[in-house]
Amino acid sequence: MPSRRTFLQLTGLSAASVTLGISAPATADATPARPIPDGAFALGVASGDPRPDGFVLWTRLAPTPLATDGHGGMPAVDVPVQYEVAEDSGFRHVVRRGLAIASPELAHAVHPQVAGLRPGREYFYRFRVGTQLSPVGRTKTLPTYGDQFTFATASCQAWYHGYFAAHRDIARRAPDAVFFLGDYIYEYGIVAGDNLWRAGVAVGPEHGVEIETLEQYRLRYSLFKTDPDLQAAHAVAPWFMVWDDHEVQNNYGAANSLYGVPPELFVHRRAVAYRAYYENAPLALDSLPQGPDSRVYRRYDIGSLARVHLLDTRQYRDPLPVDEADRVSEQRTIMGAEQEAWLYDGLRSSRASWNIVAGGVVLTAVTDDRTEQWDGYPANRRRVLEAMGGAGTSVMLTGDIHRHVASELQLDERTVGVELVCSSVGSNGDGTDTDTYAKDWLQHPNIKLYNARRGYVHSTMTRTELTTEFVNFPYIQADANAQPNILARFRTPVADPRLEAL
Amino acid sequence: MRRPPAITGLHGSGGIRIVTLDWKPVSWATVVDHYAVYADGALIGKTVYPHFVHRGLGFTGVTRSYSVVTVDAAGNRSAESAAAAVANLTSVTISGTPVATVGTFDGKGSELALSPKGYAQYPTRFPADVDYTYGTSTPAADWSYLLPGPADKWAGSKNHRATFRFDLPAVPEQDLDLALWLIDSHASLAASALLTVNGVEVGRLAFANGATKGSTIADSTYPGSPLKPSYLEQPLPRTLFRPGANVLELFKDVGSWIAYDALGLFARS
Numbered sequence: 001m002p003s004r005r006t007f008l009q010l011t012g013l014s015a016a017s018v019t020l021g022i023s024a025p026a027t028a029d030a031t032p033a034r035p036i037p038d039g040a041f042a043l044g045v046a047s048g049d050p051r052p053d054g055f056v057l058w059t060r061l062a063p064t065p066l067a068t069d070g071h072g073g074m075p076a077v078d079v080p081v082q083y084e085v086a087e088d089s090g091f092r093h094v095v096r097r098g099l100a101i102a103s104p105e106l107a108h109a110v111h112p113q114v115a116g117l118r119p120g121r122e123y124f125y126r127f128r129v130g131t132q133l134s135p136v137g138r139t140k141t142l143p144t145y146g147d148q149f150t151f152a153t154a155s156c157q158a159w160y161h162g163y164f165a166a167h168r169d170i171a172r173r174a175p176d177a178v179f180f181l182g183d184y185i186y187e188y189g190i191v192a193g194d195n196l197w198r199a200g201v202a203v204g205p206e207h208g209v210e211i212e213t214l215e216q217y218r219l220r221y222s223l224f225k226t227d228p229d230l231q232a233a234h235a236v237a238p239w240f241m242v243w244d245d246h247e248v249q250n251n252y253g254a255a256n257s258l259y260g261v262p263p264e265l266f267v268h269r270r271a272v273a274y275r276a277y278y279e280n281a282p283l284a285l286d287s288l289p290q291g292p293d294s295r296v297y298r299r300y301d302i303g304s305l306a307r308v309h310l311l312d313t314r315q316y317r318d319p320l321p322v323d324e325a326d327r328v329s330e331q332r333t334i335m336g337a338e339q340e341a342w343l344y345d346g347l348r349s350s351r352a353s354w355n356i357v358a359g360g361v362v363l364t365a366v367t368d369d370r371t372e373q374w375d376g377y378p379a380n381r382r383r384v385l386e387a388m389g390g391a392g393t394s395v396m397l398t399g400d401i402h403r404h405v406a407s408e409l410q411l412d413e414r415t416v417g418v419e420l421v422c423s424s425v426g427s428n429g430d431g432t433d434t435d436t437y438a439k440d441w442l443q444h445p446n447i448k449l450y451n452a453r454r455g456y457v458h459s460t461m462t463r464t465e466l467t468t469e470f471v472n473f474p475y476i477q478a479d480a481n482a483q484p485n486i487l488a489r490f491r492t493p494v495a496d497p498r499l500e501a502l
Numbered sequence: 503m504r505r506p507p508a509i510t511g512l513h514g515s516g517g518i519r520i521v522t523l524d525w526k527p528v529s530w531a532t533v534v535d536h537y538a539v540y541a542d543g544a545l546i547g548k549t550v551y552p553h554f555v556h557r558g559l560g561f562t563g564v565t566r567s568y569s570v571v572t573v574d575a576a577g578n579r580s581a582e583s584a585a586a587a588v589a590n591l592t593s594v595t596i597s598g599t600p601v602a603t604v605g606t607f608d609g610k611g612s613e614l615a616l617s618p619k620g621y622a623q624y625p626t627r628f629p630a631d632v633d634y635t636y637g638t639s640t641p642a643a644d645w646s647y648l649l650p651g652p653a654d655k656w657a658g659s660k661n662h663r664a665t666f667r668f669d670l671p672a673v674p675e676q677d678l679d680l681a682l683w684l685i686d687s688h689a690s691l692a693a694s695a696l697l698t699v700n701g702v703e704v705g706r707l708a709f710a711n712g713a714t715k716g717s718t719i720a721d722s723t724y725p726g727s728p729l730k731p732s733y734l735e736q737p738l739p740r741t742l743f744r745p746g747a748n749v750l751e752l753f754k755d756v757g758s759w760i761a762y763d764a765l766g767l768f769a770r771s
Binding site: 069070071076103104105106107212213214215258259260261265268269271272275290291292 | 527530533534535536548549550551552553574575576577578690711
């Protein structure tokens with residue numbers, strides 16, 4: 001049997017894109033062969049992978065989102081899904097209409113790729129299946145020049161640890177894009193009286209075990225995606241999505257599990273986890289997994305304002321160091337040789353004022369024992385900082401640690417950019433302003449902020465400066481109504497990168 | 503609906519209370535949701551791996567017919583794979599006759615010293631480690647519920663030994679069987695211990711990783727118990743033994759603790 005890649009080459013994208021929920025044959029009937037149960041859009045809508053002329057749209061039909069087989073209560077048949085893109089929220093000026101086939105192979109997710117639009121402007125979209133209309137989503141194409149770009153960064157949304165006030169506030173502010181920096185789901189069992197801290201909710205026993213099969217990963221995405229504030233944040237802007245470990249398993253790296261699953265077995269777990277990630281994210285077809293592999297590192301140009309590099313620091317990383325000599329070895333890589341070359345090429349050839357580099361784990365040097373993040377790969381970090389130093393000012397966006405941290409990125413005595421680490425949306429619950437880890441971070445003069453409450457980061461980038469707000473919330477466990485608190489604001493001049501407190 | 507392919511090469515091996523199954527997975531051309539595993543026609547579990555351990559079986563060997571169904575990403579189900587007949591092993595605690603034991607083989611460690619959570623007192627109660635004489639010593643006073651290892655700070659971060667002394671009237675006519683049952687062990691550092699009989703190194707006993715709960719909970723048998731029990735049984739050549747005083751030693755020189763259910767030597771009947 002030919003591999004899927006060969007299949008794509010043989011049949012061409014158009015045929016493949018039908019089976020993969022991107023388009024439909026010209027002759028396809030837009031009416032489902034039989035009625036689809038009400039509430040088909042219970043998981044909301046999303047857009048992502050923005051380009052100057054388009055973006056990827058996403059929805060996944062799931063009238064019973066928490067059906068335990070992971071298929072969302074959909075019949076096991078192909079279903080036509082219509083979409084339309086308009087210049088206005090009332091859909092008076094529709095500029096694109098299309099049809100995609102939602103199939104059970106992809107849990108009835110569709111990923112229409114919209115092209116040929118105008119750069120740097122707002123669009124609205126919605127889906128229709130049978131007589132059901134989806135909520136309306138807002139999105140934006142990337143500009144071709146770019147005077148100003150606003151973006152939110154968020155990560156680590158352990159649904160069971162609290163409500164998503166951060167997403168509610170991101171939706172209110174309607175930035176030009178959202179960067180989500182990993183731990184979109186968590187694989188752990190969710191158990192009342194143990195880790196279920198989100199007040200007033202209960203989950204069935206099917207959620208109480210560590211997920212392993214595709215149906216369990218699909219169900220976990222469904223559970224998290226039922227959150228209305230997460231849906232609102234998806235519906236307000238295109239998302240740039242980066243993954244970290246919990247989309248598969250805590251602290252995994254490459255084919256290595258820390259929980260005793262041998263690599264030749266673990267790749268099967270990675271395959272279903274990557275599959276479910278693709279199904280539930282507004283990703284372009286390039287990121288469709290092939291067996292246990294998925295290419296998710298990718299690049300975008302926000303005009304000549306900024307070049308965006310999204311990293312994958314999980315799939316290609318070397319194992320945890322066996323000793324100090326191994327840790328500091330020049331050969332060690334968290335990115336893999338191919339991705340490293342790709343990043344350095346992308347930085348070298350960039351003519352943009354800024355480079356936004358988004359990854360799953362913290363780049364800044366903290367302590368030598370934080371080997372799960374870039375502290376475990378100092379040679380790779382140095383190569384990245386050197387490449388950053390030869391390009392426009394860099395803004396590193398990361399998450400993972402459930403803390404707000406602002407850091408100046410230093411290469412020898414020089415500051416080559418800043419790192420904005422966003423706290424978690426949900427993970428670790430309410431939190432406190434400071435904690436026992438604070439001293440590890442604040443011992444470094446280049447680290448300007450540390451805070452252990454939940455929140456997100458909002459940035460406004462112009463051709464001369466970056467203004468960043470760290471937003472947190474007094475609580476998240478009791479309900480979704482906590483009010484945002486602007487914890488800190490920093491200004492970073494493009495010509496003299498630093499964190500200037502405002 | 504297109505049926506995905508069935509797996510091939512299903513085979514298994516029996517252990518105490520478990521059967522371990524392995525097979526050749528379908529190719530990556532099929533996007534697998536999971537493999538559904540059946541024993542005598544009943545679903546016993548789902549896994550994404552080409553590997554499954556059937557747990558919770560009895561202590562007496564029973565042959566079961568196992569088969570696997572591939573479920574693909576669309577929910578389509580393959581035909582059943584070819585079946586494999588596999589038996590779990592009969593424990594020597596069932597088939598043999600006890601010669602010398604400490605503790606009862608019942609899934610609980612509560613009859614042992616310091617159980618259920620007195621590990622912090624180990625250094626003061628057993629400053630020279632455990633030295634137990636069958637027939638004279640008593641489990642509740644003289645056999646610590648945990649055997650610590652060098653990874654355990656609470657036990658001094660050093661190697662530890664458990665010495666088990668017993669008399670035999672004569673060299674046994676057949677090989678004896680060692681049964682070492684654990685109610686639990688450390689979740690990642692169970693590691694191994696060196697086994698010595700009458701001064702002869704027999705080899706290393708490799709322990710299954712447990713749940714790191716048996717240091718505070720003594721019972722692995724109640725519904726929902728978080729403990730992960732495991733069972734080691736192996737023959738010991740009759741030539742190791744001698745008439746009169748014999749001594750068996752466990753030397754924990756790697757990793758962390760194990761939590762005993764019971765230990766014993768059994769004669770074949």
